[in-house]
Amino acid sequence: MTQDVTNRDHALALDEQDPLRELRDEFVIDSPDVIYLDGNSLGRLPQATRRRLDQVIGEEWGRDLITSWERWIDRPYQVGDLIAEHLLGARPGEVVVSDSTSVNLYKLASAALDARPGRRAIVTDDDNFPTDRYILQGIAAQRGLELRVLASDPIHGPSPADVAAVLDSDVALVCFSHVAYRSGALLDMAAITRLAHDAGALMLWDLCHSAGSVPVRLEACGVDLAVGCTYKYLNAGPGAPAFLYVRRELQDRLRSPIWGWFGQRDQFAMGLEYDPVPGVGRFQVGTPPILGVSAVEEGVRLLARAGIDQLRAKGVALTDYLIRLADAWLAPLGFEVATPRDPQRRGSHVSLAHREAYRICRAWIERYRVIPDFRAPDRLRIGPAPIYTRFVEVYDALDRLRRLVENKEYAEYDATPARVT
Numbered sequence: 215m216t217q218d219v220t221n222r223d224h225a226l227a228l229d230e231q232d233p234l235r236e237l238r239d240e241f242v243i244d245s246p247d248v249i250y251l252d253g254n255s256l257g258r259l260p261q262a263t264r265r266r267l268d269q270v271i272g273e274e275w276g277r278d279l280i281t282s283w284e285r286w287i288d289r290p291y292q293v294g295d296l297i298a299e300h301l302l303g304a305r306p307g308e309v310v311v312s313d314s315t316s317v318n319l320y321k322l323a324s325a326a327l328d329a330r331p332g333r334r335a336i337v338t339d340d341d342n343f344p345t346d347r348y349i350l351q352g353i354a355a356q357r358g359l360e361l362r363v364l365a366s367d368p369i370h371g372p373s374p375a376d377v378a379a380v381l382d383s384d385v386a387l388v389c390f391s392h393v394a395y396r397s398g399a400l401l402d403m404a405a406i407t408r409l410a411h412d413a414g415a416l417m418l419w420d421l422c423h424s425a426g427s428v429p430v431r432l433e434a435c436g437v438d439l440a441v442g443c444t445y446k447y448l449n450a451g452p453g454a455p456a457f458l459y460v461r462r463e464l465q466d467r468l469r470s471p472i473w474g475w476f477g478q479r480d481q482f483a484m485g486l487e488y489d490p491v492p493g494v495g496r497f498q499v500g501t502p503p504i505l506g507v508s509a510v511e512e513g514v515r516l517l518a519r520a521g522i523d524q525l526r527a528k529g530v531a532l533t534d535y536l537i538r539l540a541d542a543w544l545a546p547l548g549f550e551v552a553t554p555r556d557p558q559r560r561g562s563h564v565s566l567a568h569r570e571a572y573r574i575c576r577a578w579i580e581r582y583r584v585i586p587d588f589r590a591p592d593r594l595r596i597g598p599a600p601i602y603t604r605f606v607e608v609y610d611a612l613d614r615l616r617r618l619v620e621n622k623e624y625a626e627y628d629a630t631p632a633r634v635t
Contacts, residue, residue, distance in 0.1 A: 241449075251585060311507050364377065536596060
């Protein structure tokens, strides 16, 4: 017999069957009456991270002071290897925790362009994350290059056929987000990477909305370069350092545009001339943020306990459940699902379009204590992180949303968006 998704008992039954349900207790949840559906922007705080940072601050820094550098100095590589093994399908020595996503994108894009002299074009799409587009615009302006901005489908993102249509022998670099930040569309990494290589270009992927929520197969897909943040699904905290990936075979052929002392061979010799270390470490710049790197490590270890395949299975189930409730309850109220319905073509968040999305978002937060986020021009973006979100939370959140809109409780809110992060 078909289950009635609009019956709350169905959600409770799904939670009872959830193999990851006990991992919710590994997170700090001080306000259980708040339904948090913005894990794709900022993940919750793991209990282990709080303990780890207390230990790093009190013992490694407070007691041991600078002698702790003997254990700190290699931590960006050690945590990079954990990310590579458990989340990215990459090999040891291909990932390092370093800087921010924006800085890492600049470093890798610049290095890739230097490796393709004579080619004059960069390809991206108009719905790529803004920092990616801005950085590529800046690099193109500095170098006098052409930036080809593909007009992508606002729900499904660029298809391999769309990408093939703008590639030629003048393209040096192709850069897309694996999961679209607005719609949640999951791009075909293998096919698009193959097309870039067939055109003689290098491929750079932004993994911010996929790392930790969907399986990523960098080695299997032949990816050249990738970047990603750690404060979303990796739960490493606001401003936590990002990571970068460089395929092993490319590492010693590429050079970072920022020559910092942590990328220098024999750095403590304090030599006059820059001589980059072999391997991915040449893309390090300055002193690594040890507190942040330690938080990244705890977040990754927790995801590794869950297993990326189980996280993906639950993410598909959560977003499928959300879409089914939206069809039943919200479509009659003017909402449209603005995310691919095919689970193989979406990540772990769902966007709902509505002409009053901004005011609805404010009312949902302030009146009903449900926290999603808003993305211009008209999207409610809902991110049920699979490691800690319950099915009953999705049920209760959408039930509250339905009542809010039916009663037009958003009407008193200003229709002009304030600053939204």
